[in-house]
Amino acid sequence: MKKLILGLFVVFGISACSLGNDDIDTSCGSNVNTTFTGIPLLCNYSVKIEPEKSGALVVTTEEKLLSFFTKHPNSCPNPSDPTIDFTKNYLVGLFAGQKPTTGYSIKVASIVENNCEIIINLYEKAPQTGESTAPTVTYPSDYILIPRTSKKIFFNKVTNETTDNVIIGSYAKPCTGDDCQKFYQLNEFNVLKFLNVVAGSYEFGQYKYLATSKRGEYSLFTKNIPAEILAIRGQTKTYGTPDTSTKGGTYFELRQGTTVTKIYIDNNDTEDQSAAIKAFKKTIQDKITALKQ
Template identity: 60%
Template sequence: MKKLMLGLFVAFGISACSLGDDTKYADCGASTLVEFTGFPLLCNYSVKTPPTTAAVTVVGSQTKMDDLFSKHANSCNVSSDPNIDFTKNYLVGVFAGPKPTTGYSIKITSIVEDACQVVVNYYEKAPGANENVSQTPTNPFDVVLIPKTSKPFIFFKREESSNNIIVGSYSNQCTGADCQKFFQINDYNTLKFLNVEAGQYDFSQYKYVPTIKRGEYTLLLKDVPAEILALNGQTKTYGTPNESAQGGVYFELNQNAVITRVYIDNADTADQTAAIKAFKKIIQDKITSLK
C-alpha cells in the first residue's frame, strides 16, 4: 500500500507526493468518519498550472484558492455555487499527474480522523484492456470539501473498483429543490447527488455527500435483469416516463467504462416484462431506503 504524507505546514498548495513514508504515520487510536462534500470544481474553476507529477493539496484560504485555480463563468448545464466558506471548510484534492490518454481517473473514497491526523483514502483508475480511449493527454484530479481542522493530513492509495450503478427517481415536471433523488452506488461508498435538475443527468456537475457502505454495488448488480445487461452500452426507455406526470426511475450501469442507461415509467406499461417490473420495484425500494 502506498502512502502520501502531507503536513499542514506545506498543505496550502499543490505538493509533490512523498511515497512509502511509513515513519510519518502514527497510530492514534480509534478513528471516526469525516463528513465531506463532493465539489464540481470544473464548473467554475480551472487549474492554473497542472502538476507535473502525482500531487495532493489542502486549500484553506481564498488567497491560496486564487493562486491555484482560475475562476470562470459556470460551464455546467445546471446552477453551481462556486463559493467556498474557508472559515469553515478546507478544499482537499488529489492529482494523478499527467496521463497520455483519456480513461484515467482518481477519486477520494473516504476520509477518517483520529486523535492525531486526518486520513484521506483514494484510488486511481487506468484504462481497461478493451476501453476506448482517445490520444488526448489528461491530468485527472478530484476535490472535496471537509470541515476545517488543525490536524495534519495523510493520503492513502487504496485498491478499489470504479464500476458503479446510479439509481434515481425523477419527473420532468419536478421543479422543487432536491425533489429528484439520485444516488451512485459503489463497492466502497454510496453518494447522494444534491439538487439534481430534471433532464440533466451528467452527474459530474453536482455536489454530493457520501455514506460509507461497502459491497452495495456487487449486491445490486445481482438483481439486474439479463435484458438490461444485454443492452451493453445502449440506452432504452420503457413506457413514456418523460411525458407522464408520475415520472419514472432511472438506472445507469457503469461497468468497465461501458455505460448503459435505462428509463422506466412508474406506470406498468405494456413493454415492461415481469423482470423489468420486478427490477423497477427493487430500484424504488432502494431509493426509499437511501433517502
C-alpha cells in the same frame, strides 16, 4: 497503514502535498469513517498550472484558491453552486499528474478520522485491458470539501478498487418540490447522494455529492439487474413515458469501464414493461427509500 503525504509540498511550484510513503501515528485511537462532499470544481475553475507529477493540495482560503485556479464562466450545463465557505470547509485536490492518454483517473474512496489525524484514502485508475483511449495528454484530478480542522491530513493509496458503479434515481418532470429529484451512486467503497439535480439533466459529474463509506453496494445491487437490461449494454432505453407521467420516472445507470447503459422507467406500469422490469423498478424504489432514512 502507510501515509501518502501530509501537509504542504510542491506540485505547482508552490506549497502542496506530495505522494510519498511514511508510517501514520498509531497512538491516535481508532479510526472512524467520515462523510465528505465531492465538488465539481472544474465546472467553474481551471488549474493555472497543471501538475506534471502526482500530488495533493489543501486549500484553506479564497485567496489561496485564486492563486491556484482561475475562475471562469460555467463549463457545465447545470453546475453545482461553486461557492466554498472557507470559514467552515477546506478544499482538497488530488492530482494524478501528467498522463499520455485518456482513460486515467484519481478518486477519493473514503475518509477515516481519529483523535489527531484525518486519513484520505484514494485510488488511481489506468486504462483497462481493451479500453479505447485517445492519444491526448490528460491531468486527472478529484476535488472534495472537508470541515475545517486542526488535525494533520494524510493520504493513503488503496488498490484493487474499481470505477464501475450504478446510479439509481427517482424523478419528476417538471420538478415542483425539494424531494422530486433523488439520485444516488452505488460503488464498491461508498454511496454518493447527488445534490440539487436538475430535472432532465442527468450528467452527474456536474453536481456536488455527499459520500458515505459503505463497501460492496455495487456488487450487491448488480445481482438484481434483469437479463433484459444487461442485454442492451451500452445503450439507452425508455419504458413508457416517464417525462410526462403523472407519477414521474425511475432512473438506472450502469457504468462498466467506459460502457454506460441508461434506463428510464415510467412509474406507471406500462405495456412495454415486463414482469422483470416492474420488479427491478420496485427494487430501485425500495433502495432509494432505504438510502433516504
